[in-house]
Amino acid sequence: MSNFEPNAVIRGFQLTVVGTVRALQNPRLFKYDHFRQAALAISVGIIIQIIIQIPIIAVRFFIWSSSWIVNLEDATWDDSLLDGLSFMNKSVLQVPFLLMTLLKYVTPTLDEIFMDSLNWVDTTYVHKHKTEDPRTLRAMYYPNLVQYSTKDGKGKSKPIHEALLLFLKRYGRKFGMLVGIYFASLVPIVGRFVVPAASFYTFRNTVGTTPAAVIFGTGLVLPKRYIVTFLHSYFASRSLMRELLEPYFSRVRFTSEQKRRWFLDREGVLFGFAFAFTFVLKIPIFGVLMYGVAEASTAYLITKITDPPPSPTQGEGFAETQVEWKNKHDFLGLSLDNLDKLNVAAHEQNPPKPETPGRKFA
Template sequence: MSNFEPNAVIRGFQLTVVGTVRALTNPELFKYDHFRQAALAIAVGIVIQLIIQIPILSVKFSIWLLSWVVNMEDALWDDKLLNGLEFMSKSVLQVPFMLMTLMRYVTPTLDEIFMQSIQWVDMTYIQKHKKEDPNQLRAMYYPHLKMYSNKGGTSGFRPIPEALMAFFHRYAKKIGMMLGLYLLSMVVIIGRFVMPAASFYTFRNHVGSTPAAAIFGAGLFLPKSYLVTFLHTYFSSRSLMRELLEPYFSRVKFTPEQKRRWFRDREGVLFGFAFAFTAVMRLPYIGVLMYGVAQASTAYLVTKITDPPPTPAESEGFAESQVTWANKHDFLRLSLDNLDKFNVENGRSSTDSGAPEKKFS
């Protein structure tokens, strides 16, 4: 199953819980404008959802009028049509969540939350290990990371209109794909195979052919709505994780190929981390408020799956050294209560040549 082994996904979920608890203990988190913006996103989302409901209400009214001249008691198509429209509006479009993601491109608040949270993680780490020899502790993340410009990393700097267009293109592509699959699944005879086949194609390269075939087989018997929700959550998790890591990649310069390999080597943990947040964010209204907490928790995640960055002047070769997660197997074997006790001296992996041995406090 390559990098998508079950223990990696479970560890990602555990990091969600620990990272959230760590983020919520930070008193500075709630001083940011994020929650005001989240409330605005909820309000705008409600308005848009009401607009989306107009065609649904129109269809309901048309069916009601039709029922006066046609016997609809034995008909099934009207229920399927209405259920499909309701499902797409609530489970596929996810308007408030989309608006919260959009906020990244018009305000620096989420970037500020990430950096402040990185600083909080460093402060908490020092406090937890204050009785130990400082020379044996890992290097800090915040002091060097703040030296990097947030416009010089992998993503580079793009004008806001260009960044917004790229965002809407990705969002429209994802929604279009999901709607296309949903409509194809309604075709007679072949419809029942569309979602299982899409699931197999999506997961074969990530989890292997055998697990993907098991998903395909289960999809032939499960209700279609389950598979649509499953696929939508999977793609949303991937998109969410990339958005949450944007403050890191906007500073540390990776080439597109290096970034692709970086994600590939950590995809199990990243999926487990993002999947948990994606599931919570599907909750009406509350989910949007959790976006800032997810961004803060990502700071904790970064300190577990990367090494502390050097200064910008010494950063040549750092990105390539991070593509492969050197301590992955050691970290995945740690017990849950030892997640915070994996020390790396001076920012160098203990598996590197000449580096010091790992310590567990």
């Protein structure tokens, strides 16, 4: 199962819990600006939900009106249609995720949450190990990373409309694919094989042929609704993780190929980390508030799956050194209460070299 082994997924979920607890302990997380954006997102989210409900209400009114002319007591298509619309609204459209992602292109609050939380992670780490020899501790992440510019090599930021267009293209492609699979599954006879086949094709390259075949067989037995929900949650968690990591990648520049390999080597942990947040974000109102917590927790995740960055003047070639997660197997074998132990052990065995400050274990 390569990088998607169960142990990696479980460790990713554990990092979700630990990262959330650490993030909520930061008193600066609840600054006024953060809550103002959350309040705005909630208000807009309620308006969007009302707009989405309009066609559903219209369909219900049409069915109710038709019942005065046509006997629908023995019919099942009306219930299936309403259930399908409700399912699309709650499980496929995923309005909270779309809304919060769009807002990040308008205001830099989520980026500020990430950097502030990264500073808090460093502070907490130093406090936790204050009785130990400072020379055995890992390098800090925030002091150097905050010096990296989020602008390109020409000193310019990507225009908002370009960033929005790229995101909407990615979202539209995945949304279109999920909707296409859902409607193709309604085709008589062959429809019942569409979702299991799509699941097999999606997971074969990720988890291997045998586990993908198990998912395919399960899809033939379980109701279609559960398989579509799982398939959508898989894609949604991948998209969410990429968005949460954007503050890091906007500073540490990776090529497209380097980023692809970076994600591939950490795929199991990243999926486990984002999967729980994917479901939490679907909760009305509460999910919007948790998006900021998810961003804050990602700062903790970064310190476990990457090396501390060097100063920008020494950062040339740093991205390539991060493509491979060097201490992955050792980290996955640590107990939950010893997630910082590898940092100390690594430095004791391999003292850091001044000319390569970015090569220390995270």
